[in-house]
Amino acid sequence: MNIRNDRNPPFEVFSNSFSDIMFFLMLFFLIASTMITPGIIKLVLPQVDKTQTMNKPPKEIAISITKELKYYINNKQFEFAAIEPELQRLKKENPELFAIVRCDNAIAVQNLIDVLQLGSKTQVKMVLATTRKELLNK
16 A cells, blocks of 8 residues: 555646746846947057047947957957958948947057058048046046
8 A cells, every 4th residue: 555645745846937037037138248248358448538429320340459469340350461351341231331449558559550541441431449538547
């Protein structure tokens, strides 16, 4: 006779609340990931006294130059020679292409000018990203 099995009811786990929690966690991480991505490449930007704001264009790309002279377009690393063909390809996809150039303040000015000249050759509008001095000193 198996008397003990009759006394214990079957064990059940209700997972309805777990799916709600997972849904909210997924939403949180999706929103957080879109806000974090622009600053993945760590740079110390040049400083200016007064900044100028602008409206966001319909399509923009980010060009980053690190102090080790590594070049990135939208967080993907490129050799300097491969930047111009990539800009031409992106310009064909979107004629209103706009580039925000983020460079470390320790690089030589000539390296920045070389990248800006590539934008001029490919007719991609470029703007240099900077930080305000008073924000940095706080």
